[in-house]
Amino acid sequence: MSVARLSTEDNNRESKKAKRGASLVLGFSDENKIRTIQPNDDTLVVTLRIGGFDVKRVLVDQGTVVEVMYPDLYRGLNLKPEDLTAYDSPLVSFEGKTVTLRGQIRLPIQTDLDVVEVDFIIVDAYSPYTAIVARPWLHALEAISSTLHQKVKYPSKGQVKEIVGNQTMARQCMVAAISRRPNVKPSTSTGNSL
Template identity: 30%
Template sequence: MAINDTTRPQRPHIRIPVISFYESDFQGIDNNLHDPVVIFVIVEKFIIGKVLVDQGSSVDILPHSTFRKMQLTEVSLHPYNGDLVGFSGGLVNIRGSMWMRTTFDSPPKAKMINVQYLVIDFPNPYHMTLGQPSLNNLGAIISTPQMVLKFPISETEVGVLHAD
């Protein structure tokens, strides 16, 4: 058995602003509640509410019911050959995947990223779930006590989305 020394490739130095949370970030939040962070986003031209921010999800999810309400067609889906395991441990039927422009917040503090959504057939109380891929791409930092999501917009500006 041998262990080899490996070096990690250097990442480009990216300047991001300091992201902090303050007392003013509490906006009518009841500290006794333990609600999930639920926000709104703009996907392509659609304003989507009831979007669950799920830091534990390894994928970004678009339920088929929301897909239909957006009047998208099955032809626009790309095949997806992976498996998705639901909360109960069972496999979830994946209809396909789709890349869509997703905008967080509204101008002038908006940030747009491309997100690959898995379109699934599974009962879901949320219209969409944002998981680790989109949250990492966005550079999001979430504070669950304040129910707020913050993300860098530029080297000096921070976008803020409060839970609905």
């Protein structure tokens, strides 16, 4: 009987050790879709604290290799040309056009109590987004993102934290981008209008 008791105590100690040293598993389940509009095709648009300010309309894009900042945010943060460093690598838009760059700046992005510094490329072009955060930010935060679940998850002090996307804002950005396209012609309909 004492052998079994000793064995149980050893198992409890091993279990506690395993829990202390266990790494967190980041993932998504159907429960993570509960407060989302489904089905969805939405981009993942979040609010982040960048350079000490809460910034809305930030696109999370794991397919992009650089963080991008657009003119609205550049002006909103009161950045000046002397705050920027040179960035001489060309950047090409989805349309295949070379984009005019103002330079780059290193700024902190705060999520809850975690702060990650990233280099933003300042792009002189229109976008419905204020910024794009990309793989460098996701990797520095050790985060994973899901457009289906409209969330970013990352480990922090032994817990899994979440940043929740804003589907309404994502859809407004999509409408703004589509209505801004130069080749879009208004449709002529003979039916009832919506």
